[in-house]
Amino acid sequence: LPCRAGEGLTMPWPCREYLEEEQLLDGCYRLQKVPGGCVALPVLSEKLSQLRLPQGMPCELVWIQDPMPSRAARRQTPAQKLRDELRRLLGESWSEELERDVPRAWQRHGDLVLLREDSFRAAPWEKLGLVLWETVASALGAQRLARQGRVLPDGMRSPSVTLLLGQDGWVEHVDNGIRYTFDVTKCMFSPGNITEKLRVASLPCAGEVLVDLYAGIGYFTLPYLVHAAAAFAHACEWNGHAVEALRRNLVLNGVQDRCRIHHGDSRQVSSADRSRPPRPHVASSSPPSSFQLELRDVADRVNLGLIPSSEEGWPVACRVLKKGTGGVLHIHHNVETLPTPALPQTSVLRAERGSPEGAGSDGEAQHPTEDGGKEPLGARIRPEWQRWAEATAARIRGLLAELHGQPWRTSILHVEAVKSYAPHVHHLVLDLECRPTLP
Numbered sequence: 296l297p298c299r300a301g302e303g304l305t306m307p308w309p310c311r312e313y314l315e316e317e318q319l320l321d322g323c324y325r326l327q328k329v330p331g332g333c334v335a336l337p338v339l340s341e342k343l344s345q346l347r348l349p350q351g352m353p354c355e356l357v358w359i360q361d362p363m364p365s366r367a368a369r370r371q372t373p374a375q376k377l378r379d380e381l382r383r384l385l386g387e388s389w390s391e392e393l394e395r396d397v398p399r400a401w402q403r404h405g406d407l408v409l410l411r412e413d414s415f416r417a418a419p420w421e422k423l424g425l426v427l428w429e430t431v432a433s434a435l436g437a438q439r440l441a442r443q444g445r446v447l448p449d450g451m452r453s454p455s456v457t458l459l460l461g462q463d464g465w466v467e468h469v470d471n472g473i474r475y476t477f478d479v480t481k482c483m484f485s486p487g488n489i490t491e492k493l494r495v496a497s498l499p500c501a502g503e504v505l506v507d508l509y510a511g512i513g514y515f516t517l518p519y520l521v522h523a524a525a526a527f528a529h530a531c532e533w534n535g536h537a538v539e540a541l542r543r544n545l546v547l548n549g550v551q552d553r554c555r556i557h558h559g560d561s562r563q564v565s566s567a568d569r570s571r572p573p574r575p576h577v578a579s580s581s582p583p584s585s586f587q588l589e590l591r592d593v594a595d596r597v598n599l600g601l602i603p604s605s606e607e608g609w610p611v612a613c614r615v616l617k618k619g620t621g622g623v624l625h626i627h628h629n630v631e632t633l634p635t636p637a638l639p640q641t642s643v644l645r646a647e648r649g650s651p652e653g654a655g656s657d658g659e660a661q662h663p664t665e666d667g668g669k670e671p672l673g674a675r676i677r678p679e680w681q682r683w684a685e686a687t688a689a690r691i692r693g694l695l696a697e698l699h700g701q702p703w704r705t706s707i708l709h710v711e712a713v714k715s716y717a718p719h720v721h722h723l724v725l726d727l728e729c730r731p732t733l734p
Contacts, residue, residue: 310354311336319346323371323379324362337362340383373435374399380434384426385419393417402486404466406438409456409479414442428460439464441479456480471496473521474547477512481536487714488514491724494711495598495625496522503595503622506615507531508561508608512540515598520550528554529590529615531561561588562607590615595622602722603629613694613729621703621730624691629716630683630723676710677721684710684725695729702732 314320314336324337335357338346371379378397382389396417402409408431420427428440439461456479458464464480471493477484495515500523507516510530519525532538538558545551588611597612599605605627616622688705695703708726716722 314338317345318342322367323365325365327359327363329357329359335359340386344387377431377434380430384423384430388419393419396420401435403435403437404468404479404484407461407464407466407479408432408435408437408440410440410442410459412443412445425460432460471518471522473517474544475512475514475517475540476543476547477540478536482512482534482540484512485514487722491515491711491713492518495519498523498596500525500596502526504593505529505596505598506590506594506612507598507600508611509599509601509605510541510556511537511600513544515600516541516554517544517548517550519596519598520553521548525596526553529557529593530554531557531559531588533558533560557588557590559588561611592616592618595620596625597622598625600625600627602627602716609691610694610698613691613698616695616729618699618731621695621728623708624725624727624729626687626691626725626727627713628683628687628723628725629720630680632677632679632719632721634719676712680710680712680721680723683723684727687725688727691727691729695731699731701734703729704732705729 311320319338319342321337321339326337327335329335374397378394381393381397385393396413396415398411398414401411401414410431415427415431432438432440440459441461441464442457442459444455444457456464458480464478465476466479467474467476468484469475470489475484492514496518498519500519503525505516505519505525505528507519507528508531510516510532511534513530516528516530520528530541532541535558538556541556542551545554545556591614594612594615594617597615599608599612601608609626612624612626616624684707688707692703692705695705706728708728711724711726713722713724
């Protein structure tokens with residue numbers, strides 16, 4: 296439309312009012328000057344067929360390649376921007392069904408955005424092909440896109456992730472000052488475990504030897520080495536893709552000389568600690584078929600970070616603990632908590648019943664929380680958690696006595712609620728001190 300002389304971006308207001316009344320004006324962009332002393336009003340491309348301007352109003356349609364966003368658009372959330380860009384892409388094909396299919400949350404790893412499993416599943420999206428993923432990436436400020444799938448039932452919690460845009464899935468993530476690199480299409484990364492990683496980083500591990508039986512890409516191995524000052528770590532992992540990421544992460548954080556990787560199923564323990572020459576590394580998701588863990592009597596601390604249960608690793612954890620002094624086990628487990636609000640909650644855990652001594656005086660002062668820290672429970676825990684902790688302590692005490700042929704004592708230092716895993720199921724960590732009983 297022509298501008299009025301000397302009045303900047305002004306034009307016959309009936310035109311703008313008409314566009315607003317007919318819901319044709321695109322509020323994502325600003326009015327702007329164009330050559331010839333005219334001003335351009337942004338209109339919705341999907342509604343051009345409905346554009347019927349009043350007669351006698353001098354105007355023409357122009358295409359502006361890079362229109363200026365409006366103030367409102369600059370204040371948009373990423374989810375709103377994504378929805379608006381997709382509406383423009385779909386035009387008249389846009390529907391409420393498609394809008395429900397647009398994600399409102401996602402994970403960001405550098406220039407890669409990981410979409411939820413239920414995103415863009417409606418049939419019309421498939422017809423758009425690559426242009427859909429380019430539009431989504433542009434709206435979210437990403438270069439690469441991937442979409443989550445269900446965790447594979449292969450015993451390794453391997454992800455089922457599809458790369459939608461980009462050449463590879465390798466990303467880098469910084470967590471509490473620690474750099475993690477991994478391939479999102481091959482390895483899991485759980486942001487819900489951040490509270491436990493922070494807690495591990497604060498443990499007093501100076502001079503200690505750690506055995507991490509389920510190391511993954513180094514979720515807990517690295518905090519033990521980088522922040523908790525463990526002297527050395529043995530990292531056991533059976534997924535070859537995670538092992539490759541772990542190797543890179545040790546180098547990234549400058550702790551590769553303080554860690555030895557054991558690639559294989561840590562449940563397979565050799566009868567003696569024999570040294571073998573290092574095997575050539577081949578990236579594979581399957582562990583070496585002939586692998587046996589050659590560790591005994593080495594650990595001051597053992598991390599068992601496998602859920603829903605690390606129970607199959609308990610005998611191995613007992614074997615790698617130092618038989619002369621013992622140490623601390625950090626046992627992860629999913630515990631069902633029945634919805635019984637009428638039952639009284641129990642005070643914070645004491646030592647395992649039957650132990651000759653009480654809980655260690657050096658136990659952490661933190662208390663478990665529900666739903667990953669969202670509902671603090673103060674100094675009280677659920678009865679189901681206490682029963683599980685006491686039963687676990689008794690089982691470990693029995694395994695140690697059977698292994699070494701002498702009594703051991705187990706003391707419950709702490710129970711940490713990491714997160715809510717499912718309705719009425721909590722991911723817990725038991726800190727269990729295990730010491731041989733002096734004759």
